[in-house]
Amino acid sequence: DAGITQSPRHKVTETGTPVTLRCHQTENHRYMYWYRQDPGHGLRLIHYSYGVKDTDKGEVSDGYSVSRSKTEDFLLTLESATSSQTSVYFCAISATGDQPQHFGDGTRLSIL
Amino acid sequence: KQEVTQIPAALSVPEGENLVLNCSFTDSAIYNLQWFRQDPGKGLTSLLLIQSSQREQTSGRLNASLDKSSGRSTLYIAASQPGDSATYLCAVNSGYSTLTFGKGTMLLVSP
Numbered sequence: 001d002a003g004i005t006q007s008p009r010h011k012v013t014e015t016g017t018p019v020t021l022r023c024h025q026t027e028n029h030r031y032m033y034w035y036r037q038d039p040g041h042g043l044r045l046i047h048y049s050y051g052v053k054d055t056d057k058g059e060v061s062d063g064y065s066v067s068r069s070k071t072e073d074f075l076l077t078l079e080s081a082t083s084s085q086t087s088v089y090f091c092a093i094s095a096t097g098d099q100p101q102h103f104g105d106g107t108r109l110s111i112l
Numbered sequence: 113k114q115e116v117t118q119i120p121a122a123l124s125v126p127e128g129e130n131l132v133l134n135c136s137f138t139d140s141a142i143y144n145l146q147w148f149r150q151d152p153g154k155g156l157t158s159l160l161l162i163q164s165s166q167r168e169q170t171s172g173r174l175n176a177s178l179d180k181s182s183g184r185s186t187l188y189i190a191a192s193q194p195g196d197s198a199t200y201l202c203a204v205n206s207g208y209s210t211l212t213f214g215k216g217t218m219l220l221v222s223p
Contacts, residue, residue, distance in 0.1 A: 031209055033210070033211075040215075041215075042201075042213045042214065042215040042216065043156075043201070043203075043211075043213040044213075045210050045211065048209065048210060050209065058210060090155060090156070092156075094209065096209075097143075097205075097209030098143050098144055098163070098205065099161075100146055100158045100161045101146065101158065101203075101211060102158055103155040103156040103157075103158075104155055105154060105155040106154075106155050
C-alpha cells in the first residue's frame, strides 16, 4: 500500500470554527490531491498540488484553502466550517500527472 | 465539462459468475482512465489504469478495456468471489492530472 496517512481520521466540530486536515506521504510523489465524497455526488476534487508551494483549484474549492510547504505534507483548511462541508475527505498522491492515483483512508468530518 | 456515468448502479450475482461493469464518459479527449474499488468505510484501492493509447489492461481476474472514440470502458471480472463485493469506481483523467469520477457500481457477490 502507498504510504499515505491522513489525520485526524474522525473529527466533530461546530459551525464557524477553523479546521485543518493533514495528509502525509512517504512516497516522495510530486502530486497530491484533496477530494470530498458525498452521497449522490461521488468524489469531487477540491484542490491539488503539483509541487512544493504549487497548488491549483478543483471543482469544489470554495470555502477551502491548501498549503504545501514540504513534499510530504499537504494541508487542507476550512477557514470557517459550515454544515455543508460535512463529508468524507480523501487525500491522494501520484508520481506524475498521468500515473495512478493512490488514496488514503479518509477523514470523516462532521460539522454541527 | 467531462461527465462520467457508471451502469448499473448496483449489481448482485452468485459466486462464480463472470460480470461486466460499464463506464461511459462524454469527452473522448482523455489522457487515461482508472478503475478503483472501495470497501465500505474505506479508501479507494487502485485496480487498473489504462492510458489513452491502450486498448486494455489485465490484472489477475480483472480486465479493463477502453474505447476512447465511443467514450466507453468496461471492467470484466472473471469467476467472481464474495471478496469481490465492493463499490467499483471509474475515473477519467482529462488533463491537468485531475480525475473526474463516476458514482460507482455497488457489487454484491453471494456465496
